[in-house]
Amino acid sequence: PPINRILNLKQMEDVARKVLSYKALAYYSSAADDEISNLENARAFSRFFFRPRVLRPLSNCDPSTTILGFKSKIPVFVSGAALAKLGHPDGEANITIGAGKTGIIQMVSSNASLSFEQVAASRISPSQPLFFQLYKKKDNKAAEQRIRDVEALGYKAIWLTVDAPVPGNRERDVIAGWEIDDIERLAQGDKAKADQPRKKSDMEEVEETIDTTGTAGALIANDDINMTWTETIPWIRSITRLPIVLKGVQCVEDAVLAAEAGVDGILLSNHGGRQLDFSPPPLEVLYQIRKERPDVFNKMEVYIDGGVRRGTDVVKAVCLGAKAVGLGRPFLYAQSAYGAAGVVKIVRILEREIVTAMQLIGARRVSDLVPEMVQRVDWEPI
Numbered sequence: 001p002p003i004n005r006i007l008n009l010k011q012m013e014d015v016a017r018k019v020l021s022y023k024a025l026a027y028y029s030s031a032a033d034d035e036i037s038n039l040e041n042a043r044a045f046s047r048f049f050f051r052p053r054v055l056r057p058l059s060n061c062d063p064s065t066t067i068l069g070f071k072s073k074i075p076v077f078v079s080g081a082a083l084a085k086l087g088h089p090d091g092e093a094n095i096t097i098g099a100g101k102t103g104i105i106q107m108v109s110s111n112a113s114l115s116f117e118q119v120a121a122s123r124i125s126p127s128q129p130l131f132f133q134l135y136k137k138k139d140n141k142a143a144e145q146r147i148r149d150v151e152a153l154g155y156k157a158i159w160l161t162v163d164a165p166v167p168g169n170r171e172r173d174v175i176a177g178w179e180i181d182d183i184e185r186l187a188q189g190d191k192a193k194a195d196q197p198r199k200k201s202d203m204e205e206v207e208e209t210i211d212t213t214g215t216a217g218a219l220i221a222n223d224d225i226n227m228t229w230t231e232t233i234p235w236i237r238s239i240t241r242l243p244i245v246l247k248g249v250q251c252v253e254d255a256v257l258a259a260e261a262g263v264d265g266i267l268l269s270n271h272g273g274r275q276l277d278f279s280p281p282p283l284e285v286l287y288q289i290r291k292e293r294p295d296v297f298n299k300m301e302v303y304i305d306g307g308v309r310r311g312t313d314v315v316k317a318v319c320l321g322a323k324a325v326g327l328g329r330p331f332l333y334a335q336s337a338y339g340a341a342g343v344v345k346i347v348r349i350l351e352r353e354i355v356t357a358m359q360l361i362g363a364r365r366v367s368d369l370v371p372e373m374v375q376r377v378d379w380e381p382i
């Protein structure tokens with residue numbers, strides 16, 4: 001359908017489901033075991049209702065904010081998700097261009113299908129900020145080199161993923177025929193082709209020449225599964241001055257440890273339900289921190305991702321204390337369906353939805369969004 005027919009993120013996903021190959025769709029949509037956490041991530045939002053305020057001035061509603069000090073047009077960022085080329089020949093560049101045009105920030109996956117140079121070169125201007133998602137390698141030298149490389153390329157923050165020491169069990173990938181080396185080849189093979197013109201057949205060719213066995217394992221096979229609070233975090237701090245965010249914090253105690261460790265932020269996340277099934281919905285973790293340790297919000301920025309699909313979802317999280325909210329799959333789907341235009345489209349949709357929700361609960365600025373504007377209910381809509 002023409003892109004202007006798309007009204008919401010669900011419809012964008014429906015278009016992507018029609019254009020994606022079976023294997024690509026499996027990889028993008030899969031989650032761990034019975035996929036309960038993935039479902040609950042989204043469902044958790046329907047347990048939180050607003051407490052709207054009326055008779056407040058609403059003109060010039062402005063949903064902009066900052067993330068680690070960088071301006072963002074709305075409290076939304078791109079959570080780094082691997083292998084955008086599976087869905088579109090231009091891959092991550094679609095997201096970079098779309099983010100640049102709409103004024104939001106992209107976190108680039110360690111397993112992007114374009115090189116980190118290519119992604120940086122796709123920015124619409126040199127001042128467009130990018131964040132880097134790090135899977136720390138076992139080999140400290142290699143990890144250090146990676147951090148130095150992305151720092152030199154101008155990436156503005158390191159988001160260290162801490163919820164994936166071992167790969168989650170994603171059976172949908174196996175059923176679709178993914179095998180371990182497939183993914184490794186995709187990530188590396190594509191990077192080797194860095195200088196060649198991008199064409200549709202690249203992705204098909206990559207998919208067809210795959211001949212191996214497994215799944216997400218390959219992407220994180222050389223990763224450090226012995227990271228600790230006392231060694232890893234001070235080590236990263238010692239080699240870079242970039243802000244450090246821990247991606248994948250899942251309980252109040254670890255949020256407190258992160259604040260004590262002096263990191264710049266935490267992303268409450270269960271990796272879109274792709275790692276441990278029955279890991280809690282990030283919105284519920286956010287709510288627990290709000291109730292039990294609200295001091296955490298004063299010490300560092302707190303973000304969530306997982307299941308965010310509507311402007312109201314974003315506004316609820318911001319009311320509860322999230323500085324911003326990440327989306328993973330929706331950006332992969334949008335670029336698969338319409339390239340960079342799809343990315344622009346979903347940001348515009350979210351922006352409109354966020355502004356409408358803010359005005360209807362009586363807020364004109366992000367700073368007007370407070371915990372009292374949200375209530376958790378013990379019933380759920382149908």
Ligand code: FNR
Pocket residue numbers: 027028029041079080081082109110111133161247269270271272273274305306307308326327328329330332
């Ligand atoms: C991811 N995610 C992810 N996270 C990460 O730290 N490094 C990565 O390489 C990837 N790769 C990846 C691939 C795909 C296909 C998906 C769907 C997800 C997790 C991602 O950053 C984010 O946490 C979730 O996608 C958020 O959930 P939603 O928005 O997809 O529901």
